[in-house]
Amino acid sequence: MHHPVPSDDVLDAWLFVARHEAEFGVELARLHFGGASAGAHLVVGVSKRLRDTDGPMPASLVLAYPNLHPVLPPPSEDLRTALAQGPPELLTLDVMRDINRNYAGSEAVFDDVYAYPGNGDVSGLPPVFVLNSERDSLRASGERFGEQLAEAGVPVRVEYEPGTMHGHLNQPDDPAALRSIERMAVWLSETKA
Numbered sequence: 001m002h003h004p005v006p007s008d009d010v011l012d013a014w015l016f017v018a019r020h021e022a023e024f025g026v027e028l029a030r031l032h033f034g035g036a037s038a039g040a041h042l043v044v045g046v047s048k049r050l051r052d053t054d055g056p057m058p059a060s061l062v063l064a065y066p067n068l069h070p071v072l073p074p075p076s077e078d079l080r081t082a083l084a085q086g087p088p089e090l091l092t093l094d095v096m097r098d099i100n101r102n103y104a105g106s107e108a109v110f111d112d113v114y115a116y117p118g119n120g121d122v123s124g125l126p127p128v129f130v131l132n133s134e135r136d137s138l139r140a141s142g143e144r145f146g147e148q149l150a151e152a153g154v155p156v157r158v159e160y161e162p163g164t165m166h167g168h169l170n171q172p173d174d175p176a177a178l179r180s181i182e183r184m185a186v187w188l189s190e191t192k193a
């Protein structure tokens with residue numbers, strides 16, 4: 001399915017939880033919203049939709065190795081060095097262009113600020129934690145988004161997990177994944193509403 005169907009599904013899920021806080025036993029001010037990779041992408045797009053419609057906003061966003069731009073931003077020198085030291089990168093510019101085109105359904109959607117939430121105004125979002133993998137081309141998108149948030153005055157922390165590649169949280173017994181989960185938990189404990 002193409003945008004906006006996945007975004008609509010995530011929005012519906014968030015609104016259901018936000019509107020049933022008593023049933024879930026967590027007040028809205030303590031609900032945080034997060035995702036990894038495509039999930040992080042959807043979380044930010046939905047948060048921008050909530051911001052623009054005065055919807056119930058999450059207390060913060062936790063993003064793991066997000067892809068938020070229709071075309072990957074240029075990698076930093078540090079990222080280029082990290083990519084050169086690891087196995088061949090799977091998420092190349094061409095692969096990501098195909099993935100983004102498939103999600104959007106058409107390159108005509110690449111300018112949409114909700115389909116690609118790295119586009120347009122990022123002000124008004126809640127505090128954001130971005131955790132990238134060290135050797136992941138998508139790190140360029142996470143780093144650039146962090147810069148955009150900082151420029152817009154949104155509290156943001158951007159970090160990367162050393163020695164990891166995209167999807168490292170999929171290996172929960174890996175010490176790097178455990179460190180990453182701890183990083184997120186610590187940040188959330190410091191970011192209480």
